[in-house]
Amino acid sequence: MTRPRATVVSLNQRIRDDIEARIRSGEWPPGHRIPSEHELMARYGCSRMTVNKVLSMLAAHGVIERRRRAGSFVARPHPHIESVALDIADIPLEVTQRGHDYRFQLLSRRKRRPRRGHGPEMQVAGDGSLLVLQSLHLSDSAPFALEERVIGLAAVPQAQQQPFDRIAPGSWLLQHVPWTRAVHRISAVNADAEQARRLQVEAGTACLVIERQTWRGEQPITYVRQMFLGEAYDLVARFAPGRPARRD
Template sequence: MRPAKEATLHQRILSDIEGRIVSGDWPPGHRIPFEVDMAEHYDCSRMTVNKVLTQLAKAGLIERRKRSGSFVSQPQAQSAVLEIHDIKAEVLSLNVAYAYRLIRCSKRKRRSDDLRRLDVPATASVLEIVCIHHAGLRPFCLEQRLISLTAVPEAANVDFAALAPGPWLINQVPWSAAEHLIRAMPAGAEDAEALEIARGTACLVIERRTWSGAGPITHVRLIYPGDRHALVARFAPEQSRPPN
């Protein structure tokens, strides 16, 4: 095969695969045909197909797994660092289906180990919620939340099996201040099981506390597998100080 013809075929295969991914014909997680099958389909060498798949992998459109083949990559969601974002909106921005599942919800007294998360009196009651958000068939984010029932007593009567706590709080409770803590951590056994990842997998953890004039409202810990989320911060330079 002459180099010019090979280059043209390379571009054709590349365009075909990119088109199927971008159009959604091949959704995230879709297994791409094996190299030998694609080489037969395009009547070319496996080397040509391999070069195309390597280029797509470098561009982040596919991921190649040893002994398993090549798959359409899961797009990475982004959220602004200083915003209280909606996880459902993040998932839908990836053009995949969103699903939510409550793992547990219980009312109890504030424990001593809760104090760092939610600074309420020892006699105060809190609502503890653990839930999982899905993007398509894959777990996307594990949510671990404490709600102060002193600040939000009506939360005790909400069916959080049908409604995620984040959107409900935003719509029901005005807040005046928020604090974000962002860090990386390896997944523990319980978190890894919920997210369906290997124990020790690197995760992005966002912790947020919000307050109203009456005191603390909620603390939430959002745990994302590290390859499924990114944070974005947009800012502008401060205006130059006027000359003395």
Template sequence: MSDGDAAPTLHQRIRGDIEGRILTGAWRPGHRVPSEHELMAEYGCSRMTVNKALSSLAEAGLIVRRRRAGSFVARPHLQSVVLEIPDIQAEVSRRGLAYGYRLLGRRGRAPRRGDADEAALAGGGRLLELDCLHLAGGRPFALEHRLIAVAAAPEAAEADFSEISPGAWLLGHVPWTEAEHRITAVNATEAEAELLGLDPAAACLVLERRTWRGGERITNVRQLFPGDAYDLVARFAPAHG
């Protein structure tokens, strides 16, 4: 057996077992991880070995260790505190409007040649490309273009996105651990303006998001909102030196 094929140490095995349960969604955010004593009994090892495994999981941001309370699966981490992963249907409902959804296009494909970001997302596999329109009170609310890594979410290849939006499906089926948002203002193209019922070149807000599960990319999405349809609000407190 070569050095690269060496069997994992016991603390690596413990970490791998726990990490697997978190990343597959078996243990959801807030789930209590077995105590050190429970893990010592399960794996027949010392407290030092268990502590080493839990410490590495905490350093990776997968669990939170609380004194006297134990360890818990961490809540997903956002690189920006301004936004959470938005559920457009819930947002429309909060406004007291009826939510609607239309799938405009769907196809599976390989990453575009020379597109490094798409290649990184695909992870050696294929991409599922989806275009859809979200409605509020019967009027266009957001235009969405999404790529899903089939390797990271194989069930997406068989999901019926004519009935459920890809964002809602992903929130319910694929756990994520990190997200990145980019917010910009643009003028709608002629085709986008027509779909959103806007005047050509109308001002719009673009929310672009990428999500990861551990180090694995899950999805890229671009959501285009009419300029007067969406607010981004954050509440801050001053830092104290």
């Protein structure tokens, strides 16, 4: 009997999410051998074709490595991979750790093609479309950060089904889509009239802007531009020889 398409897609996603969750949690560290196709078939009650499709997708995204006659293994970091001087922070967690109440507002949501000439958007979109989300992060009901994010639907098709009305897009991505490389760009700008209105400050107020693009393997996942009030936010990166940088 042929399964309905929706059921197959749901099962594929469930298996993929489960494997990625085990990798993110450290249960399956780099180099760990993933259960064989037959073991995964028994675990999830599915066909070998379904398992093979999921493993092929994970390998294409650089999450796992498939070795002929040896099996599949959690990918090890590439020796030339770029390291991030700043961790990818979860804003809700940062706000609550500072002893404040966090709230999130989704200001707009739409699906569109990348803007012509906008390099990061064109990279993230690839041959597909973007999910564009404008959000406001609040601390104790006061604006904390204004965010515009684009998510590549070719890389993260499940984002289309997420309403993002209760969880911030960045938090959801950190929980569901492992990244392997990130590039940050930090700049100081003055808020224009619309940005100032959203942040409840005067136009021209000094702000800190963080732009970030992330990849999984060679596939771009998301590009985000976050604007913080200059007087309310700072960045400190701690470094030590042989240790990754840490952001306060």
